[in-house]
Amino acid sequence: MANQDEVTKAIGELLVPGVGRSLIDLNLLKSVEVADGKVNVTVADAAIGPGTQEWIKTKIEAAVEKIADGAQITTEFVAAKPMDVNQVTKVVAIMSGKGGVGKSLVTGLSAVALARQGKSVGILDADITGPSIPKMFGMKTRPIGSESGILPIISHLGIEVMSINLMLEDEHEAVIWRGPVISGAIKQFWEEVLWGKLDYLFVDLPPGTADAPLTVMQTLPVAGVVIVSTPQDLASMVVRKAVTMSHKIGKKIFGVVENMSYLEIPETGKKMELFGKSRGQEVADAANAPLLAQLPIDPKLAALCDAGDVEKYSTPEFDAFSKNLTKVLESAE
Numbered sequence: 001m002a003n004q005d006e007v008t009k010a011i012g013e014l015l016v017p018g019v020g021r022s023l024i025d026l027n028l029l030k031s032v033e034v035a036d037g038k039v040n041v042t043v044a045d046a047a048i049g050p051g052t053q054e055w056i057k058t059k060i061e062a063a064v065e066k067i068a069d070g071a072q073i074t075t076e077f078v079a080a081k082p083m084d085v086n087q088v089t090k091v092v093a094i095m096s097g098k099g100g101v102g103k104s105l106v107t108g109l110s111a112v113a114l115a116r117q118g119k120s121v122g123i124l125d126a127d128i129t130g131p132s133i134p135k136m137f138g139m140k141t142r143p144i145g146s147e148s149g150i151l152p153i154i155s156h157l158g159i160e161v162m163s164i165n166l167m168l169e170d171e172h173e174a175v176i177w178r179g180p181v182i183s184g185a186i187k188q189f190w191e192e193v194l195w196g197k198l199d200y201l202f203v204d205l206p207p208g209t210a211d212a213p214l215t216v217m218q219t220l221p222v223a224g225v226v227i228v229s230t231p232q233d234l235a236s237m238v239v240r241k242a243v244t245m246s247h248k249i250g251k252k253i254f255g256v257v258e259n260m261s262y263l264e265i266p267e268t269g270k271k272m273e274l275f276g277k278s279r280g281q282e283v284a285d286a287a288n289a290p291l292l293a294q295l296p297i298d299p300k301l302a303a304l305c306d307a308g309d310v311e312k313y314s315t316p317e318f319d320a321f322s323k324n325l326t327k328v329l330e331s332a333e
Contacts, residue, residue, distance in 0.1 A: 002067040004034045010063040011041065017052055018144045019151045019160070019194070025120065026196035027085040030078065038072045039064050044080035047149030047194035053077050082149040082194045088122070088201045090329065091220050092254065096228040097241035099207035102259035102295075103228045104132045107204040108310045109295075110226065113322035114329075115157040115311075119199040122152065124189050125163035126216055127206040128182045129175050134165045138308020142166060149192045157311050162193045179211035186215050200329065209245040217249050224252035224332060226292070226325075229283045230260045231275040236283050243287045254328045255292035256284040257321070263297040271296075290328060293321035 002010075011032065012024040023029040023043060033040040041060055045053060057075045064073050094107040107123060115121045125133040134140070137155045143166055145151050152160040164185060165171050177185070195201060203220065206212045216222065225246045229239040246253050258280030262271040274297065284291040295317060304313050 002034065002064075002071075004032055006067055007034055007039055007041075007064055008032045010067055011060055014056070014059050014063060016048070016151075017055060020154045020158075021160075021196060023056070024197075026194060027087055028080075028194075028196070034068075034071075037070070038074070039068060041073070041075045043075065043077050044085050045077040045146070045148065046080040046082045046085050047145040047151050047192075048077075049144070049146035052146075080148070081192070083191050086195045086198075088195055088198045088221075090199065090223045090332070091201045091203060092329065093203045093205055093213075093216055093220075093222050093225045093251070094228060095205045095213060095225050095242050095246070096207060096239050097209060097245075098229075098235050098238040099130075101207075101228050101230045101235060101239070102257075103127075103207070104136065104204050105301075105305065105310075106226065106228045106257050106259065106295075107202050108133060108136045108305075109313070109318060109321065110325055111159045111200075111202050112157065112311050112313070113318070113325055114200050115155075115159050116322070117326065120158070120197060122160035122195050122198045122201045123162075124186075124193075124201055124203045125161065125165070126186045126189070126203050126212055128164050128177065128185050128212065130206065131163045131165040131175075133161055133204055134163050134171070135308060136305045136310045137161060139163075139166060140171070145194070149194050151194055155311060159311075160195060160198070162189050183211050183215040186212060187219055190220050209241055213242075213245070217245075217251060222251055224254040226254050227256045227283065227287055227289070229256060229258050229280065231258065231273065231278050231280070233276065233279065235275075236279040239283060240286055243283070246287075252332065253287045253289040254332065255290045255324065256280060256287055257292050258283070258294045260297050261294035290324065292324045292328070293317065295321065
């Protein structure tokens with residue numbers, strides 16, 4: 001007769017359809033009891049519909065029978081909501097006072113950087129009216145779930161993603177909602193999506209300092225913020241408003257990323273500052289935070305994002321950003 005650890009390990013190798021993570025990673029496996037030739041398994045039903053429940057029950061019985069032949073196996077599902085089981089260690093908001101500076105790009109690269117290190121990572125796309133995360137990751141599958149919640153879509157690297165664009169019949173459809181409705185959708189993405197156990201959840205914020213960013217800051221347990229800027233004086237001026245907002249709300253700024261900092265000419269290696277002299281360090285000083293990266297304009301990165309292959313990106317600049325980001329996130333309390 002197999003013991004409890006062996007049974008738990010066998011069950012933990014099963015991947016839940018629709019999300020591709022195990023019951024343990026999704027924090028749905030509540031208990032495993034092994035005694036007197038009986039194996040009793042309890043599973044939370046958060047975001048798991050009847051059909052998937054039956055599949056899980058069948059797979060659990062088959063997995064346990066392989067190591068505990070002849071045991072009486074019982075699988076029970078207990079009612080739960082995603083908020084009852086989700087365990088996110090750090091929520092990190094990617095923010096800027098200005099649009100078009102590359103918040104979504106930095107969000108995607110941040111998630112890729114941590115996922116490559118074996119961390120469990122998710123992205124909550126809070127840019128409801130201008131979502132671009134699914135396109136960047138090549139996602140077109142619509143989320144499934146049940147009356148109790150929604151399952152996120154998972155990327156090739158295992159990054160969980162939830163975005164309004166994944167729920168639209170046509171990705172080109174415009175979301176014409178007022179602020180309170182947008183705020184409500186963001187709350188639903190936090191409360192009703194089965195994120196399970198995550199080391200990091202990156203939140204891609206829309207530009208500005210109004211309803212949507214405020215909802216994230218006040219509703220989600222945001223551990224800190226990464227500020228995104230560009231070299232233009234106008235951009236850095238507006239971005240500092242986001243810095244001010246973060247300070248007023250009492251949210252730690254993990255660091256600053258200056259995007260589109262320069263363009264490297266392939267033939268000569270010369271760096272052209274197309275948008276003017278870098279102001280990244282100035283913004284970082286104003287934020288009292290480190291400058292995490294000065295990312296160049298890279299046509300190859302743009303092509304990868306358009307093709308849905310952002311997870312394939314790799315350059316020395318990205319590696320340096322990954323190292324700096326990991327350092328500040330892991331050192332933060």
